[in-house]
Amino acid sequence: MANIVQFENVGLRYGTGAETLSDISFTLVTGAFYFLTGPSGAGKTSLLKLLYLAQRPSRGIIRLFGEDAVMLPRKRLPGFRRRIGVVFQDFRLVPHLSAYDNVALPLRVSGMREDVIDEPVREMLAWVGLEDKAAARPSTLSGGEQQRIAIARAVITRPEILVADEPTGNVDPDMADRLLHLFGTLNRLGTTVVVATHDFHLLNRIPEAQMMRLDRGRIHDPTGSLRFPPRRPEA
Numbered sequence: 001m002a003n004i005v006q007f008e009n010v011g012l013r014y015g016t017g018a019e020t021l022s023d024i025s026f027t028l029v030t031g032a033f034y035f036l037t038g039p040s041g042a043g044k045t046s047l048l049k050l051l052y053l054a055q056r057p058s059r060g061i062i063r064l065f066g067e068d069a070v071m072l073p074r075k076r077l078p079g080f081r082r083r084i085g086v087v088f089q090d091f092r093l094v095p096h097l098s099a100y101d102n103v104a105l106p107l108r109v110s111g112m113r114e115d116v117i118d119e120p121v122r123e124m125l126a127w128v129g130l131e132d133k134a135a136a137r138p139s140t141l142s143g144g145e146q147q148r149i150a151i152a153r154a155v156i157t158r159p160e161i162l163v164a165d166e167p168t169g170n171v172d173p174d175m176a177d178r179l180l181h182l183f184g185t186l187n188r189l190g191t192t193v194v195v196a197t198h199d200f201h202l203l204n205r206i207p208e209a210q211m212m213r214l215d216r217g218r219i220h221d222p223t224g225s226l227r228f229p230p231r232r233p234e235a
Helices: 044-051 074-081 099-109 118-127 143-155 173-188
Strands: 003-013 019-029 033-037 059-064 084-087 161-165 192-196 210-215 218-220
Touching: 003 044, 019 044, 019 192, 019 218, 033 044, 033 173, 044 161, 044 192, 084 143, 099 118, 099 143, 118 143, 143 161, 143 173, 161 173, 173 192
Parallel strands: 033 192, 033 210, 084 161, 161 192
Antiparallel strands: 003 019, 003 059, 210 218
16 A cells, blocks of 8 residues: 655654654555544644644654655645645634535635535535535534534545544534544545544544554554554454
8 A cells, every 4th residue: 555644753842842742753554544542732733733734843754645745845835735634623614604615615725616616515514414504604503513514624625634633522422423434434435534532432433443642742653563554344
C-alpha cells in the first residue's frame, strides 16, 4: 500500500517553552482508518494541526501525498489543504451562513458551478440527518447538530485525508455510532481517516482501525514498528 503521510523525527515547540511534540515518527498508508488516542494534554490536537498544515513543525520532515510538506511553497498550500478534510473540535461554522451554505462552502471555494452544487449538498445534509435544517443558522442548532454540519462540510469534497478532532464529543452515544459509520463509509470509498478521541468506547466500533497513542508528546509504539498499516478484522 502507498504511503500517504510520513513523519520523521518531528518536533513542535510553541515559543521558547518545552517541546509539545518530540521525535514523532510514523507512516500512514492510503485508505486506512486510524484512531489517535492519549490523555488530555498529550498533544493530539497539535499533531492534527501538523497533519492538516495549520502548523509547521519546529524540526523534522513531514511528507504528504509523496511531497515534502514542510518546504512546500506557500502558493501551493491551498491546493494541498483542499485534499484534506478537517472536523474541528469547535466546529468553526460560518455564523451568518445557513447550514446549507456552510456545507456548500468548500464546493464554491473550489470553483464548482452553482447549478451542480445543490444535489451533493442536499445529499450530504440527508447523510447526516439534517435535511430539514438546511435553512437554519448555526446559532439555532444544538451542539450535536452543529457537529454534524461541520462533518458534512468536511467530507463533501471527498477528501483524500479526513482529520477529525474529538468528533463525537458533543453528541449522544447513538449519534456517535452513526457518525463513526459515516466515517467508515467514507473510508471504504478510499479516504484515509484519522480520528482523535479520548473515548475508548469508540475504539472497537471500526474493527479494521489501527490505534496510535500519544503520551507526553511522543508516539507510544508497543510493537516496535512505526509504520501503521490498516488492521485486519479478526475472523
